[in-house]
């Protein structure tokens with residue numbers, strides 16, 4: 001049997017991606033998903049074979065190799081994804097976020113590698129960065145993710161590997177809670193109440209709908225020939241929004257007047273880690289090379305917040 005491996009399948013993106021592949025790949029392709037903390041095995045979606053591995057140290061990697069000897073692709077979603085946690089322990093962030101064990105596995109088994117990177121490789125001083133814009137991360141998270149892209153470009157077969165720079169990901173609640181507040185769900189709760197809430201008016205992102213990432217991943221897994229021409233792509237949504245814009249748009253979609261949204265500057269809050277101001281991205285290249293139309297922000301929000 002051929003397999004596809006999703007690392008970090010217990011995390012927010014990994015849950016959606018592994019479930020999507022489980023439901024959309026041919027039935028003779030098995031989906032294997034990894035988790036790292038013992039308590040999180042149940043977060044890997046049903047029907048996805050869950051394997052525990054520490055991808056920072058490599059403990060458990062043999063179990064992964066044994067579970068999928070014929071490996072078509074790896075979707076690397078495992079990471080220390082919280083900038084503050086990376087800032088607090090940069091060596092640990094680099095050990096996991098620069099995916100040496102994953103790259104070795106992909107190369108050994110001849111698998112495609114779809115690595116999830118971030119918009120935080122940019123320094124935040126310009127709008128609408130594309131693949132050719134200069135990278136200069138301002139925090140440990142961004143540095144570890146840029147080092148990962150460089151490691152992959154240097155060590156992987158160019159016609160089998162890509163780093164996809166995701167912007168902030170929004171979507172429905174995952175099937176199993178991931179133990180942290182998700183921005184869309186936080187905003188939704190805020191705009192449905194009456195208490196005043198502050199949102200940054202000067203931090204710009206291109207929020208990307210989680211199900212668009214699933215479609216991108218699927219198309220890269222099933223393409224008979226490698227369809228991409230570059231080693232790194234921007235993967236943001238179609239609209240550049242400040243966090244305050246994000247909140248006002250969610251309020252409108254949710255039928256709230258948004259009167260309790262107060263716009264403040266990011267500089268008014270100390271988050272213990274530098275956050276780049278404008279890391280909005282122009283992502284037309286990826287969507288056009290794959291023939292995928294990105295979901296409009298309001299439509300993605302509407303689909304994310306509708307009750308099942």
Ligand SMILES: NC(=O)c1ccc[n+]([C@@H]2O[C@H](COP(=O)([O-])OP(=O)(O)OC[C@H]3O[C@@H](n4cnc5c(N)ncnc54)[C@H](OP(=O)(O)O)[C@@H]3O)[C@@H](O)[C@H]2O)c1
Nearest residue numbers: 008010011012013035036037040054055078079081168169
């Ligand atoms: N969410 C966003 O808005 C966003 C934006 C831009 C880029 N990204 C990137 O997208 C990817 C997925 O993000 P996410 O939000 O889904 O992250 P997440 O919810 O924090 O999930 C992280 C995953 O990594 C796993 N992991 C942590 N430490 C590990 C270790 N030592 N060995 C193996 N696995 C380990 C976790 O497993 P356990 O649960 O078992 O610990 C979990 O499955 C990341 O690369 C992130 O940098 C995310």
